[in-house]
Amino acid sequence: MPTQPPVALKPRKTPSQSRSRVTVDAIFEATIQVLLSQGMGELTTTVVAERAGVSVGTMYQYFPNKQALVYALNERFLTMLAERVEATCAQMQGRPIAEAAEALIDTYWAVKTERVELTQALYRSVAGLESDALLHAFAARVDRATTQMFRQASNSPLPDESALNLLLTTVIYGAVRNAFERGLDGEEISALKSELKAMCRAYLTSVGE
Amino acid sequence: MPTQPPVALKPRKTPSQSRSRVTVDAIFEATIQVLLSQGMGELTTTVVAERAGVSVGTMYQYFPNKQALVYALNERFLTMLAERVEATCAQMQGRPIAEAAEALIDTYWAVKTERVELTQALYRSVAGLESDALLHAFAARVDRATTQMFRQASNSPLPDESALNLLLTTVIYGAVRNAFERGLDGEEISALKSELKAMCRAYLTSVGE
Amino acid sequence: MPTQPPVALKPRKTPSQSRSRVTVDAIFEATIQVLLSQGMGELTTTVVAERAGVSVGTMYQYFPNKQALVYALNERFLTMLAERVEATCAQMQGRPIAEAAEALIDTYWAVKTERVELTQALYRSVAGLESDALLHAFAARVDRATTQMFRQASNSPLPDESALNLLLTTVIYGAVRNAFERGLDGEEISALKSELKAMCRAYLTSVGE
Amino acid sequence: MPTQPPVALKPRKTPSQSRSRVTVDAIFEATIQVLLSQGMGELTTTVVAERAGVSVGTMYQYFPNKQALVYALNERFLTMLAERVEATCAQMQGRPIAEAAEALIDTYWAVKTERVELTQALYRSVAGLESDALLHAFAARVDRATTQMFRQASNSPLPDESALNLLLTTVIYGAVRNAFERGLDGEEISALKSELKAMCRAYLTSVGE
DNA sequence: CATGAATGAGAGTTCATTCAT
DNA sequence: GATGAATGAACTCTCATTCAT
Numbered sequence: 001m002p003t004q005p006p007v008a009l010k011p012r013k014t015p016s017q018s019r020s021r022v023t024v025d026a027i028f029e030a031t032i033q034v035l036l037s038q039g040m041g042e043l044t045t046t047v048v049a050e051r052a053g054v055s056v057g058t059m060y061q062y063f064p065n066k067q068a069l070v071y072a073l074n075e076r077f078l079t080m081l082a083e084r085v086e087a088t089c090a091q092m093q094g095r096p097i098a099e100a101a102e103a104l105i106d107t108y109w110a111v112k113t114e115r116v117e118l119t120q121a122l123y124r125s126v127a128g129l130e131s132d133a134l135l136h137a138f139a140a141r142v143d144r145a146t147t148q149m150f151r152q153a154s155n156s157p158l159p160d161e162s163a164l165n166l167l168l169t170t171v172i173y174g175a176v177r178n179a180f181e182r183g184l185d186g187e188e189i190s191a192l193k194s195e196l197k198a199m200c201r202a203y204l205t206s207v208g209e
Numbered sequence: 210m211p212t213q214p215p216v217a218l219k220p221r222k223t224p225s226q227s228r229s230r231v232t233v234d235a236i237f238e239a240t241i242q243v244l245l246s247q248g249m250g251e252l253t254t255t256v257v258a259e260r261a262g263v264s265v266g267t268m269y270q271y272f273p274n275k276q277a278l279v280y281a282l283n284e285r286f287l288t289m290l291a292e293r294v295e296a297t298c299a300q301m302q303g304r305p306i307a308e309a310a311e312a313l314i315d316t317y318w319a320v321k322t323e324r325v326e327l328t329q330a331l332y333r334s335v336a337g338l339e340s341d342a343l344l345h346a347f348a349a350r351v352d353r354a355t356t357q358m359f360r361q362a363s364n365s366p367l368p369d370e371s372a373l374n375l376l377l378t379t380v381i382y383g384a385v386r387n388a389f390e391r392g393l394d395g396e397e398i399s400a401l402k403s404e405l406k407a408m409c410r411a412y413l414t415s416v417g418e
Numbered sequence: 419m420p421t422q423p424p425v426a427l428k429p430r431k432t433p434s435q436s437r438s439r440v441t442v443d444a445i446f447e448a449t450i451q452v453l454l455s456q457g458m459g460e461l462t463t464t465v466v467a468e469r470a471g472v473s474v475g476t477m478y479q480y481f482p483n484k485q486a487l488v489y490a491l492n493e494r495f496l497t498m499l500a501e502r503v504e505a506t507c508a509q510m511q512g513r514p515i516a517e518a519a520e521a522l523i524d525t526y527w528a529v530k531t532e533r534v535e536l537t538q539a540l541y542r543s544v545a546g547l548e549s550d551a552l553l554h555a556f557a558a559r560v561d562r563a564t565t566q567m568f569r570q571a572s573n574s575p576l577p578d579e580s581a582l583n584l585l586l587t588t589v590i591y592g593a594v595r596n597a598f599e600r601g602l603d604g605e606e607i608s609a610l611k612s613e614l615k616a617m618c619r620a621y622l623t624s625v626g627e
Numbered sequence: 628m629p630t631q632p633p634v635a636l637k638p639r640k641t642p643s644q645s646r647s648r649v650t651v652d653a654i655f656e657a658t659i660q661v662l663l664s665q666g667m668g669e670l671t672t673t674v675v676a677e678r679a680g681v682s683v684g685t686m687y688q689y690f691p692n693k694q695a696l697v698y699a700l701n702e703r704f705l706t707m708l709a710e711r712v713e714a715t716c717a718q719m720q721g722r723p724i725a726e727a728a729e730a731l732i733d734t735y736w737a738v739k740t741e742r743v744e745l746t747q748a749l750y751r752s753v754a755g756l757e758s759d760a761l762l763h764a765f766a767a768r769v770d771r772a773t774t775q776m777f778r779q780a781s782n783s784p785l786p787d788e789s790a791l792n793l794l795l796t797t798v799i800y801g802a803v804r805n806a807f808e809r810g811l812d813g814e815e816i817s818a819l820k821s822e823l824k825a826m827c828r829a830y831l832t833s834v835g836e
Numbered sequence: 837c838a839t840g841a842a843t844g845a846g847a848g849t850t851c852a853t854t855c856a857t
Numbered sequence: 858g859a860t861g862a863a864t865g866a867a868c869t870c871t872c873a874t875t876c877a878t
Contacts, residue, residue, distance in 0.1 A: 019862080040337055045848060055864045056849080066848065127336035128249055139391060166397065167404040174383030182348060188375065195376040199412040206411035254873060255840095264839045265874080275873065458755055463852060464861095473860045474853080484852065545754035546668055557809060584815065585822040592801030600766060606793065613794040617830040624829035646841080672869060682843045687870065 024062050026052040031073055035121040040128065043070070070125050071134065077122055078138040081111055085142050089149040097153035097208075101168055101200045104146065108176045109193055116180055123177075143169065155208060164207075168200065233271050235261040240282055244330040249337065252279075279334050280343065286331055287347040290320055294351050298358040306362035306417075310377055310409040313355065317385045318402055325389055332386075352378065364417060373416075377409065442480050444470040449491055453539040458546065461488075488543050489552065495540055496556040499529055503560050507567040515571035515626070519586055519618040522564065526594045527611055534598055541595075561587065573626060582625075586618065651689050653679040658700050662748040667755065670697070697752050698761065704749055705765040708738055712769050716776040724780035724835075728795055728827045731773065735803045736820055743807055750804075770796065782835060791834075795827065 030052035034043050045066055049056045063069040088107040092100040112119055126135070147165040179192055239261035243252050254275055258265045272278040297316045301309040321328055335344070356374040388401055448470035452461050463484055467474045481487040506525045510518040530537055544553070565583040593614055597607060657679035661670050672693055676683045690696040715734040719727040739746055753762070774792040806819055 023862090044846085046846095057851080057864050058862075060849070061862065124336040127333040135390075136392070163397075163400055163404070166393075166401055167408065170387045170391070170401060171380055171384045171405065171408065174385070174387030175380045176383070178379045178383030178386070181344075182379075183345070184375075188372075191372055192375055192379060195372070196380065198415070199376065199380065199408060202411040202415035203408040206407070206414070253871085258840095266839050266876085267837085269874075270837075462850085467861095475855085475860050476858085478853075479858075542754040545751040546666075553808075554810070581815075581818055581822065584811075584819055585826065588805045588809075588819060589798055589802045589823065589826065592803070592805030593798045594801070595805070596797045596801030599762075600797070601763070602793075606790075609790055610793055610797060613790070614798065616833070617794065617798065617826060620829040620833035621826040624825070624832070650841090671867080673867095683870080684843050684872080685841075688841065693869070 020062070023052075023054060023058060026054065027059055027062065027069070028073055028076065031069060032118060032121075035125055036117050039121070040125050043125070067129060071129055071131065074122055074126050074129075074131065075134060077118075078134070082138060082141050082145075084111060086145045089145040092149055093152055094154055096155050097150055098201045098204045100149050100153055101172070101204065102197045104149075104168070105172055105176070105193065105197055105200070108172060112176060112180050120180070171200070172196070229271070232261075232263060232267065235263065236268060236271065236278070237282055237285065240278060241327060241330075244334055245326050248330070249334050252334070276338060280338060280340065283331055283335050283338075283340065284343060286327075287343065291347060291350050291354075293320060295354045298354040301358055302361055303363055305364050306359055307410045307413045309358050309362055310381070310413065311406045313358075313377070314381055314385070314402065314406055314409070317381060321385055321389050328389070376412075380409070381405070438480070441470075441472060441476065444472065445477060445480065445487065446491055446494065449487060450536060450539075453543055454535050457539070458543050461543070485547060489547060489549065492540055492544050492547075492549065493552060495536075496552065500556060500559050500563075502529060504563045507563040510567055511570055512572055514573050515568055516619045516622045518567050518571055519590070519622065520615045522567075522586070523590055523594070523611065523615055523618070526590060530594060530598050537598070585621075589618070590614070647689070650679075650681060650685060653681065654686055654689065654696070655700055655703065658696060659745060659748075662752055663744050666748070667752050670752070694756060698756055698758065701749055701753050701756075701758065702761060704745075705761070709765060709768050709772075711738060713772045716772040719776055720779055721781055723782050724777055725828045725831045727776050727780055728799070728831065729824045731776075731795070732799055732803070732820065732824055732827070735799060739803055739807050747807070794830075798827070799823070 027048065030048050030050075031043065033051055034048055038047070043066075045056050045059060048069070049059045052059070059069070063072065084107055085104070088103050089100075092103045095103075143165060146169055147162055150165050150168070151161045175196055179189060179196075184192065236257065239257045239259075240252065242260055243256055247256075252275075254265050254268060257278070258268045261268070268278070272281065293316055294313070297312050298309075301312045304312075352374060355378055356371055359374050359377070360370045384405055388398060388405075393401070445466065448466045448468075449461065451469055452465055456465075461484075463474050463477060466487070467477045470477070477487070481490065502525055503522070506521050507518075510521045513521075561583060564587055565580055568583050568586070569579045597610055597614075602610070654675065657675050657677075658670065660678055661674055665674070670693075672683055672686060675696070676686045679686070686696070690699065711734055712731070715730050716727075719730045722730075770792060773796055774789055777792050777795070778788045802823055806816060806823075811819070
């Protein structure tokens with residue numbers, strides 16, 4: 001159970017009714033738009049509400065404050081990301097470990113590629129938040145999935161799978177993020193991706209014998 | 210030539226006189242303290258000036274606006290980091306490439322370790338800024354140094370050194386950053402560091418033969 | 419004829435049907451609860467409606483606006499108070515004037531004692547209202563009763579009964595209110611009560627000879 | 628030492644410099660004007676600042692929030708009132724007790740008469756505040772002065788002076804307040820004043836023998 | 837040059853009231 | 858009639874920036 005953030009950061013009510021769902025989605029979408037076109041500095045409640053076609057009051061019906069909105073948006077994104085990672089892990093169950101690692105790289109890379117600016121913007125938006133709890137919870141969830149994938153790989157590796165998992169995920173997440181933060185062109189970036197895979201393979205081969 | 214940021218972000222004058230130097234340093238130090246103890250949200254000009262023992266007016270003598278202060282602080286840090294990387298590169302000139310990579314890891318790791326919270330705080334402070342220019346300039350400078358180091362290594366590698374440099378730096382910077390963002394304990398983190406080195410070594414071996 | 423308050427302050431309809439009666443009572447009760455536990459600042463329509471177990475819309479069926487609700491609550495309380503004073507006056511008809519005064523003190527004191535916090539809260543709630551009309555109407559009604567009581571006392575007093583009534587009521591209402599506004603303990607307060615009676619008696623004796 | 632109110636209610640800095648003094652006075656005066664002409668409901672920070680000829684920001688330089696402003700205004704008034712009562716008490720030192728009581732009535736009556744609407748407005752303004760501490764501190768201060776005056780009267784009274792003080796002050800403060808809350812004309816009100824004095828005299832005579 | 841009181845645009849947030857369902 | 862989501866005007870408060878002293 002992650003520690004509660006100091007101010008309320010979760011939606012006031014679960015958006016279950018279809019009416020609410022639409023409204024909440026519109027607010028999320030508006031937030032993303034503003035985040036992309038203007039940045040965190042220009043993300044004001046008024047602007048978001050306007051963009052979403054609702055009143056500020058309505059926004060506050062669903063989010064107790066501005067922070068909570070940004071927090072929820074990040075949560076939504078991280079949940080999606082976690083689900084995709086989990087799907088990959090399920091699919092790669094029992095396959096050779098190098099292939100598993102490569103699949104993990106592909107998944108992360110794909111998410112980044114799909115919405116480069118958005119992931120960038122979200123990284124920035126979360127910087128001003130009390131978001132450690134959220135990020136740690138996400139990390140824990142994803143780690144659980146990948147650790148299990150690596151443990152149950154066909155060519156079971158070293159005794160300490162959790163250390164292996166830590167290394168691979170740290171390298172993969174870090175490298176992918178860093179790769180996209182540089183403004184590389186298509187060719188460079190795809191070359192980089194293959195080499196990253198090669199590096200993981202090389203390492204796994206070296207420890208696997 | 211990096212695009213100019215929309216508002217002036219550089220100090221109005223080079224702090225050459227010793228009086229100014231002291232003042233500017235006090236302001237930087239105060240900014241760091243506030244950033245560490247309160248976070249970016251509480252970083253107000255009044256608070257910084259107070260902490261630095263100067264008046265707001267004086268602060269504006271040296272920094273045209275608040276952004277410029279944060280920008281300059283980051284610039285100062287990145288310059289220091291670049292210098293240390295350059296020093297490492299100079300020192301590793303002509304050594305085997307794997308050793309060079311390890312030295313790069315050690316340098317980055319050392320900087321992070323010395324001031325974990327500060328680097329974290331600076332990452333956050335820069336998130337709200339038009340700082341792409343700064344970061345790209347820094348990346349270019351550091352890349353120049355490392356590329357040269359790798360090119361002139363005793364066991365000169367592949368034809369495309371710049372691709373090799375890209376891979377190694379992306380992996381190293383990304384992984385180091387990611388490693389410190391998780392709240393790992395001393396043992397985990399030092400194990401991680403050796404494995405990261407091992408991974409680089411394994412890769413270089415695999416492509417070097 | 420008291421001046422009309424600027425916005426409608428009376429319930430839209432007399433709550434004659436038993437259904438309505440129950441609803442209105444629930445709303446009143448909820449208002450009192452909120453007033454006591456949270457104070458006037460937290461008395462919002464949403465909170466009251468929730469506490470009363472009805473929707474805001476329903477509340478607006480019975481009270482055209484928030485002011486009207488508070489106004490009506492005060493009116494209800496003042497009516498009750500007036501009725502008790504009138505009962506006392508009827509009962510004291512023809513008795514010696516000093517006894518009448520003492521009975522008046524007892525009645526006021528009793529009402530205050532029964533619901534100290536409520537009377538206090540009501541005083542506060544009425545402070546932000548255009549309530550002069552209400553309070554004057556109440557004063558006039560009560561004055562009518564007491565004046566008559568004093569006039570028809572067995573030992574009829576001075577020629578100017580209305581001046582006598584003014585003095586006695588002013589002193590009694592003022593003193594009782596002031597007494598309860600200080601946070602006195604049981605002993606002090608009951609001693610104060612007897613002395614207040616003694617004072618009235620002394621005065622009446624002095625003018626009655 | 629009175630309990631601290633939950634939110635800061637005292638001015639941020641003592642207005643000692645003459646520049647500040649002027650500003651603070653302008654703000655107080657503006658607050659009074661708004662209170663008198665519009666009432667507590669219309670007392671907004673913007674309106675007060677405008678009326679005072681300063682910016683909102685300046686207001687917040689001297690008062691941490693709106694409550695604090697109203698609180699300080701009441702404090703200022705009560706301090707003045709306390710000083711006048713203390714002056715009266717000093718002057719009446721050693722005089723017969725009935726005269727002392729009459730002087731107390733005169734003092735209170737004078738203050739009320741001088742600024743009827745203001746005292747009314749202040750009563751209302753304080754109703755929405757966490758002002759118990761302030762009022763109790765004021766009551767204690769004034770009680771100290773009057774108790775001493777009664778104790779050292781030439782015709783020293785009953786053994787329990789503090790009970791006597793309680794009765795007299797409760798009756799006087801309560802009655803005076805109540806008298807002015809009714810909208811009496813000049814004749815009625817001066818007649819009432821003499822009778823109030825007469826009543827105190829009668830009581831003191833009755834217990835003094 | 838240094839100071840820091842003054843500024844005021846603009847941010848986040850609340851809540852009485854309405855009206856489509 | 859009852860509901861409660863939606864509204865948006867209005868409020869309090871902040872803080873980067875200026876400029877008279």
